[in-house]
Amino acid sequence: MAKPARPSIPSERPKDHPPIKSGRTGVLLVNLGTPDGTSYWPMRAYLKEFLSDTRVIDTPRWKWWPILNLIILSKRPQAKGRDYETIWNTERDEGPLKTITRGQAEKLSERLADLGEDIVVDWAMRYGNPSIASRIDALQEQGCERLLIVPMYPQYAAATTATVGDKVFDKLKTMRWQPSLRIAPPWHDDPVYINALASSMTAHLDKLDWKPDVILASFHGIPQRYFDLGDPYYCHCSKTARLLRETLGLPDDKLRLTFQSLFGPEEWIKPYTDRTVEALAKSGVKNLAIVNPGFTADCLETIEEIGVENRDIFKNNGGVNFSAIPCLNDSDPGMDVIETVTRRELMGWV
Numbered sequence: 001m002a003k004p005a006r007p008s009i010p011s012e013r014p015k016d017h018p019p020i021k022s023g024r025t026g027v028l029l030v031n032l033g034t035p036d037g038t039s040y041w042p043m044r045a046y047l048k049e050f051l052s053d054t055r056v057i058d059t060p061r062w063k064w065w066p067i068l069n070l071i072i073l074s075k076r077p078q079a080k081g082r083d084y085e086t087i088w089n090t091e092r093d094e095g096p097l098k099t100i101t102r103g104q105a106e107k108l109s110e111r112l113a114d115l116g117e118d119i120v121v122d123w124a125m126r127y128g129n130p131s132i133a134s135r136i137d138a139l140q141e142q143g144c145e146r147l148l149i150v151p152m153y154p155q156y157a158a159a160t161t162a163t164v165g166d167k168v169f170d171k172l173k174t175m176r177w178q179p180s181l182r183i184a185p186p187w188h189d190d191p192v193y194i195n196a197l198a199s200s201m202t203a204h205l206d207k208l209d210w211k212p213d214v215i216l217a218s219f220h221g222i223p224q225r226y227f228d229l230g231d232p233y234y235c236h237c238s239k240t241a242r243l244l245r246e247t248l249g250l251p252d253d254k255l256r257l258t259f260q261s262l263f264g265p266e267e268w269i270k271p272y273t274d275r276t277v278e279a280l281a282k283s284g285v286k287n288l289a290i291v292n293p294g295f296t297a298d299c300l301e302t303i304e305e306i307g308v309e310n311r312d313i314f315k316n317n318g319g320v321n322f323s324a325i326p327c328l329n330d331s332d333p334g335m336d337v338i339e340t341v342t343r344r345e346l347m348g349w350v
């Protein structure tokens with residue numbers, strides 16, 4: 001039987017066809033988020049979005065809705081707004097997390113210049129602005145058919161990494177022409193990350209005219225229940241701390257793992273940073289440094305909670321010298337980490 005004639009495919013686009021940009025790859029760095037301003041309403045909007053995420057708070061909605069809307073959102077926006085004011089980037093009118101994430105994206109773009117014009121680097125916030133959906137739109141408009149999402153968390157947690165995925169999938173669900181998608185895995189035990197932390201800690205501590213008796217590696221906490229339900233976050237943090245200890249040649253009691261930023265009445269993973277700081281000061285430790293390996297950018301939880309609140313706890317209980325070691329941010333070692341992770345995950349695409 002004769003084959004039916006193949007319909008001819010026009011070799012050129014019809015004259016009235018809209019222009020198509022194509023063939024590019026987008027890299028989207030995503031960090032947690034920050035309010036649009038420090039006054040009541042922007043603070044409230046930010047906290048409401050954040051604390052309504054079931055990945056962050058999994059309490060049944062009928063129970064959580066009145067607690068959030070009637071109790072937490074009536075007081076916390078003012079209190080936290082005052083804290084944000086103390087760290088605010090007034091020049092740009094934004095939180096430091098935004099400023100630093102933008103800097104990381106700009107530097108990454110420069111570092112990937114050898115890959116040519118077909119790579120576009122951008123950044124977004126999981127909560128607040130610029131939103132993930134708006135940046136995916138922008139990348140697609142620039143011709144990105146492939147998308148690498150980099151959740152800016154070295155340790156995986158459902159409350160951070162997975163919720164970035166959720167938001168990306170929500171957006172993709174609405175798109176007729178979806179980009180191909182990759183999500184970078186956590187890098188809690190990557191040698192480039194451990195070495196970057198070790199070198200930035202050493203450089204910072206060498207500049208002090210005193211030596212710490214103890215260093216705390218303080219990570220953001222999660223409720224103990226989330227760990228019991230199978231979240232690998234605690235194990236990732238423990239491994240980072242162990243590798244850091246090994247790299248720096250420090251014994252267990254000199255570099256200790258702790259967890260900060262507790263929220264609500266539940267039990268969180270332990271030991272708690274603030275209680276450890278207090279106990280160390282009371283036990284006679286005079287010189288203390290704290291590093292925050294789980295934060296890729298300095299933010300309220302590092303600058304204010306560690307640099308101010310925990311410094312005060314230490315000094316008020318007999319401590320003498322205290323230093324908060326800055327996050328990797330967009331420093332050279334920090335950018336080495338982001339570049340290594342990105343290049344590895346782009347393999348096969350570029």
Ligand SMILES: C=CC1=C(C)c2cc3[nH]c(cc4nc(cc5[nH]c(cc1n2)c(C)c5CCC(=O)O)C(CCC(=O)O)=C4C)c(C)c3C=C
Binds near residue numbers: 034097157294
């Ligand atoms: C139950 C609540 C929370 C969980 C679980 C949680 C996990 C978690 N958070 C980070 C990183 C950051 N959190 C930040 C602020 C912040 N976190 C919570 C609550 C939970 N976080 C709140 C309510 C806030 C806002 C401030 C406050 O009201 O206390 C920030 C700082 C943002 C900034 O703009 O500076 C970061 C970063 C991780 C890594 C994590 C779990 C692993």
Ligand SMILES: [Fe+2]
Binds near residue numbers: 220261
């Ligand atoms: Fe948090």
Ligand SMILES: [Fe+2]
Binds near residue numbers: 261262300301305
């Ligand atoms: Fe906090």
